[in-house]
Amino acid sequence: MAALIRLLWPGGATARWMLISASMALAAVVLGVVLLAVSGWLIAASALAGIGALAVLDIFAPGAIIRAAAVGRTATRYLERLLGHEATFRQLTEIRIRAFSRLLAMPVERLEALGRGDTLTRLTRDVDVLDHMFPRLVLPSVAASGATLLAVVVALVLAPPAGVALVASLAGGGTLVLIVGVGMARGPGRMLAQATPRMRSATAEWLQGLAELISVGQAGRRARDVMLRVEEHLRAQLAQRRVEATMQAGLALAGYLGFWLVLLIGLKLHVDGLLSAPVAAGLALACLALVDAWLPLAASWSFFETCRQAAGRIDALGGSASPRPGAIRELPDFSVTVRDLAFRYPGAVDPVVSSCDLDIAQGEHMLVQGPSGAGKTTLGKLLAGVLTPDSGTVSLGGIDLRRLDETFLRGQVGFLSQSPMLFNDTLATNLRLGAPAATDDQVLLVLEAVGLSGFVDDLPNRLESWIGEHGRDVSGGEGRRLALARLLLADFPVLILDEPMAGVDAATAAAISERLAPLLAGRSVVVLSHDPLVLPAYDRRYSFTGGRIAPA
Structure with a gap:
């Protein structure tokens, strides 16, 4: 529950929109109750007048009330939807900001793990x-409980026994049904939370690999595996619907019990001369209108457990982040020192990196050469602090990376991965991620250095051209060079470049290497590559094979 409050507690402006929206929802339900209650009073009074039991009947006042309630109910319902959408979108913005704030506080190593398996799918679904919690759970609950409270007050004034019966049956019994139902929904809610991402992941993997599966004759078998996940998801949904149906039956029982109690008590009070027949009919029909307001709460509160678990998982992202001890935020220099470095992926038999030692002076350029699959990328991630070694140390300026503040470290070491991320935004925005204050001239300078000045000239809006989601409008080689330009623009004092010239022909790579020299001067640079012939100039060269590094 605490996680729900932390994630969903609205800001000032959002809270105001929510309050106005909830007021409209409450008004819509109250007007619906008034509409039915006054209609019941008018029908009963008309019947009595028709048989001569009432000498005088004013039909104009109740008729006006009925018309006003009908129009008002329609208007407030529309305003509730309109204002509720605004409040929901505002709260969604706050939820996403809070979720991403927790992600930003996590070490990069854990962030990378989110992209594997169904973790990212589950996180997206949790958000x-x-x-849906405000429009689906909060609004109906506020409207139903508020209208019931007002109806109880009116009933206690007009007919106290009827008010007590309403409290005992609908208010008390309905609340008890919801409390028991929330407990019953916990199991199905957990099942659904686990089954949904598994089904989505299995379906996505099957579709992505369908061509390969067909070629090896395994498409049918994998399709059956997907259907098993679908059936698991359907079982979880069915279990949740059973709980919802049980809660709805309980609410209906409590509500209709209240209706009959209020009706019978009203008739008894009328016989005793303590209450007029039209008022008794109006109270009974008001109770009946309240039943309609309570019935949707079965679906709302069966959804509560799903919301609680989703909030718990998102909240745990920040709570489980491991801060670096010491949190040092200054360095004497930018030399890189590696001592007895070792790393093994979980579940692997052999280490990827074993007993590595390396010294890189400030401003020195070093090439680490090795065949594809040798583990150069893993070594680069260790040098950049993206991965944490199993043993040994990587030091920057003589200080272990694990002692440095995470945010400070990210500002000192730039890492060019083999799969750089480009966002669905303009070219300029993608390049300025690490240097928001960079001018257009500075952006164009680094683009020229990586051989993309002609590419920019061909774009319809030059730097303001959008490059598509994940950079789909650029080739793989162009995307890699854009990421390299982004690192150069950010002016990192230490650069780890993993296959910087991949996807570039030899002539273009040679020209780029020559233009990069002045931009790399003074920086500590480690280049990881299997091809040393098309790389920027380097001071020393090392080979990396079998998890070990040695001078070449």
Whole structure:
């Protein structure tokens, strides 16, 4: 529950929109109750007048009330939807900001793990689930409980026994049904939370690999595996629907019990001369209108457990982040020292990196050469602090990376991965991620250095051209060079470049290498590559094979 409050507690402006929206929802339900209650009073009074039991009947006042309630109910319902959407979108913005704030506080190593398996799918779904909590759970609950409270007050004034019956049956019994139902929904809620991402992941993997599966004759078998996940998801949904149906039956029982109790008590009070027949009919029909307001709460509160678990998982992202001890934020220099470095991926038999030692002076350029699959990328991630070694140390300026503040470290070491991320935004925005204050001239300078000045000239809006989601509008080689330009623009004092010239022909790579020299001067640079012939100039060369590094 605490996680729900931390993630969903609205800011000032959002809270105001929510309050106005909830007021409209409450007004819509209250007007619906008034509409039915006054209609019941008018029908009963008309019947009595028709048989001569009432000498005088004013139909104009109740008729006006009925018309006003009908129009007002329609208007407030529309305003509730309109304002509720605004409040929901504002809260969704806050939820996403809070979720991403937790992600930003995590070490890069854990962030990379989120992209594997169904973790990212589950995180996305959890945010979407919380997005529906206000319109689906909060608004109906506020409207139903507020209208019931007002009806109880009116009933206690007009007919105290009827008010007590309403409290005992609908308010008390309905609340008890919801409390028991929330407990019953916990199991199905957990099942659904686990089954949904598994089904989505299995379906996505099957579709992505369908061509290969067909070629090896395994498409049918994998399709059956997907269907098993679908059936698991359907079983979880069915279990949740059973709980919802049980809660709805309980609410209906409590509500209709209240209706009959209020009706019978009203008739008894009328016989005793303590209450007029039209008022008794109006109270009974008001109770009946309240039943309609309570019934949707079965679906709302069966959804509560799903929301609670989603909030718990998102909240745990920040709570489990391991801060670096010491949090040092200054360095004497930018030399890189590696001592007895070792790393093995979980579940692997052999280490990827074993007993590595390396010294890189400030401003020195070094090439680490090795065949594809030798583990150069893993070594680069260790040098950049993206991965944490199993043993040994990587030091920057003589200080172990694990003692440096995470944010400070990210500002000192730039890492060019083999799969750089480009965002669905303009070219300039993608390049300025690490240097927001960079001018257009500075951006164009680094683009020229990486051989993309002609590419920019051909774009319809030059630097303001959009490059598509994941950079889909650029080739792989162009995307790699854009990421390299982004690192150069950010002016990192230490650069780890993993296959910087991949996807570039030899002539272009040679020209780029020559233009990069002045931009790399003074920086500590480690280049990881299997091809030393098309790389920027380096001071020393090392080979990396079998998890070990040695002078070449």
